[in-house]
Amino acid sequence: MSVQPQIPPVENESLEDRLYTVRYDDPGDSHLDVKVADVCATCETNDCVKVCPANVWREGDDGVPTIAYENCLECSSCRFACTYDNVVWEYPKTGGGVTFKHG
Amino acid sequence: MSPERDVERDTRAERDTRSEPNYDDHFDAIVVGAGLAGSAAALTMADRDLEVLLIERGSSPGAKNVFGGVLYTPTIRELTDFETAPLERYVSERRFSMLSQDDETAVSLRPGAWHTEPHNDSYTVLRGDFDEWFAEQAVEKGTTLVTETTVTGLVRDGGRIVGVETDRPDGTIRAPYVVLAEGGNSLVSEGANLKSTETRENVAVAVKEVLEFPDTDDAIEDRFRLLEDAGASYHYFGEGAVGDAFGGGFIYTNEDTISVGVAYRIEDAVAANQSPEATLNAFKTHPAVAPLVRDARTVEYAAKTIPEGGAESVPELVHDGAAIVGDAAGLVLNNGVHLEGTNMAVESGYQAGRTIAEAAAAGRTDAGALASYPTALENSFVMKNLEHYDWLMTKAEADRELLFETLPRAFASAGTEYFRMDRDPKRVHEASAKRTVLDAVGGWVGAAKLAFRYRKVVT
Numbered sequence: 001m002s003v004q005p006q007i008p009p010v011e012n013e014s015l016e017d018r019l020y021t022v023r024y025d026d027p028g029d030s031h032l033d034v035k036v037a038d039v040c041a042t043c044e045t046n047d048c049v050k051v052c053p054a055n056v057w058r059e060g061d062d063g064v065p066t067i068a069y070e071n072c073l074e075c076s077s078c079r080f081a082c083t084y085d086n087v088v089w090e091y092p093k094t095g096g097g098v099t100f101k102h103g
Numbered sequence: 104m105s106p107e108r109d110v111e112r113d114t115r116a117e118r119d120t121r122s123e124p125n126y127d128d129h130f131d132a133i134v135v136g137a138g139l140a141g142s143a144a145a146l147t148m149a150d151r152d153l154e155v156l157l158i159e160r161g162s163s164p165g166a167k168n169v170f171g172g173v174l175y176t177p178t179i180r181e182l183t184d185f186e187t188a189p190l191e192r193y194v195s196e197r198r199f200s201m202l203s204q205d206d207e208t209a210v211s212l213r214p215g216a217w218h219t220e221p222h223n224d225s226y227t228v229l230r231g232d233f234d235e236w237f238a239e240q241a242v243e244k245g246t247t248l249v250t251e252t253t254v255t256g257l258v259r260d261g262g263r264i265v266g267v268e269t270d271r272p273d274g275t276i277r278a279p280y281v282v283l284a285e286g287g288n289s290l291v292s293e294g295a296n297l298k299s300t301e302t303r304e305n306v307a308v309a310v311k312e313v314l315e316f317p318d319t320d321d322a323i324e325d326r327f328r329l330l331e332d333a334g335a336s337y338h339y340f341g342e343g344a345v346g347d348a349f350g351g352g353f354i355y356t357n358e359d360t361i362s363v364g365v366a367y368r369i370e371d372a373v374a375a376n377q378s379p380e381a382t383l384n385a386f387k388t389h390p391a392v393a394p395l396v397r398d399a400r401t402v403e404y405a406a407k408t409i410p411e412g413g414a415e416s417v418p419e420l421v422h423d424g425a426a427i428v429g430d431a432a433g434l435v436l437n438n439g440v441h442l443e444g445t446n447m448a449v450e451s452g453y454q455a456g457r458t459i460a461e462a463a464a465a466g467r468t469d470a471g472a473l474a475s476y477p478t479a480l481e482n483s484f485v486m487k488n489l490e491h492y493d494w495l496m497t498k499a500e501a502d503r504e505l506l507f508e509t510l511p512r513a514f515a516s517a518g519t520e521y522f523r524m525d526r527d528p529k530r531v532h533e534a535s536a537k538r539t540v541l542d543a544v545g546g547w548v549g550a551a552k553l554a555f556r557y558r559k560v561v562t
Binding site: 098 | 393
């Protein structure tokens with residue numbers, strides 16, 4: 001995007017601050033997992049990381065994605081994005097996970 | 104009797120020994136998910152004297168739901184006392200913008216008729232409020248609503264679906280009919296082999312922010328030229344909205360907030376060089392969008408996937424003992440001009456509920472007895488509209504560079520040329536502007552081909 005002096009500044013809050021706007025009740029354990037860890041180790045595209053809007057799927061030091069499930073917005077993009085069908089996705093149990101006030 | 108059935112019998116016998124509470128046989132129908140489709144189904148069945156259990160995994164109906172922002176209400180108005188519905192604003196303007204990197208070319212519609220009730224049945228709502236209200240309408244008709252309960256699977260007897268498994272202690276609940284209204288992330292339907300997992304070409308990822316203007320009174324009314332409870336629905340496409348992806352951006356005005364978001368196909372999201380959040384940030388800083396969202400504070404950040412496969416992706420809608428409705432059935436129309444889903448969700452829930460009530464009166468649960476649901480949907484605006492636009496999406500996908508990059512640039516450049524102020528005669532600028540657009544579409548031959556390709560839009 002080119003810089004134009006007439007564009008008013010738009011303060012985009014950090015992803016962390018934005019994620020803080022939604023309530024998250026930790027169900028205790030992750031509702032996300034991978035089916036076969038070796039598949040992720042050999043995957044070069046990490047599409048789960050690229051599509052995740054909440055930085056839940058993160059590139060690890062070794063290039064293999066790690067899961068920080070606590071901020072999951074439950075959009076399920078990772079499940080559709082993975083071309084190896086290697087994402088285990090369960091609904092968080094007993095009302096846990098994200099709660100949208102507005103939606 | 105098949106060995107598989109023996110196994111299921113054993114499982115059932117084991118369950119029967121479990122302690123109370125035992126809801127088996129208490130309900131005529133179970134609805135999975137208290138969104139718009141689920142509550143419409145529950146309300147319709149309860150209204151016909153069925154005992155209905157509506158199961159919601161969130162802490163309240165709507166707690167897990169996200170949508171763009173406009174609710175289309177023709178059916179919901181028939182089903183409820185709509186006067187009491189928590190609406191934000193009615194849509195008084197629809198605006199469509201083509202964005203190149205720096206330019207905007209827009210068409211805006213503000214028909215006077217939209218100011219008069221029923222306001223073209225188009226309202227902005229917030230799902231947290233609205234879904235809770237709508238589920239409450241079903242409860243008032245006699246539906247039993249349970250929240251914080253997740254359906255984890257279906258119970259079968261032979262091939263027939265006879266109930267659901269939940270994550271509650273003694274969580275098996277039986278009923279002759281199950282309505283699956285679990286949304287686009289339909290784990291239960293997929294787990295029970297009632298539908299296949301949608302491909303990433305057919306699913307969009309959407310991110311949205313609800314923004315407020317803490318330091319500015321009347322910011323929404325002023326920026327969007329609105330009076331009282333009139334509202335606006337702005338749609339954006341082209342590379343300035345979501346880069347070279349297949350999708351677009353949107354802004355909707357709520358009462359005291361605005362909803363700003365982008366939605367584009369997952370296939371494109373993984374190919375892009377930025378996260379969906381970064382795409383949303385870029386959209387908000389486009390020169391045409393930034394003045395509308397400046398000085399705003401994020402009230403909520405949300406994300407969702409949208410099933411955009413169209414008519415071809417709609418699964419078998421009825422099975423022995425079950426029906427699929429709403430997003431779970433892929434009932435969404437997103438073609439750039441029409442962005443609909445809530446109306447289809449409510450219509451499908453209503454038609455499925457009506458069909459089940461008729462089947463119950465006849466004492467039948469087989470898929471054949473539920474066939475009038477898909478037939479009714481086929482004869483309604485839902486499937487007619489989806490089928491009408493399936494071809495458009497296929498063509499648009501093939502033409503996406505032209506539609507999302509070349510044309511927005513050409514129109515902006517032609518507009519700049521057409522209105523250019525210098526000492527040349529207008530005729531020179533008009534000819535040049537026309538040439539710019541013609542060149543973009545490949546001359547007269549290209550224009551003719553393009554017109555032929557999209558002739559169904561006007562015929």
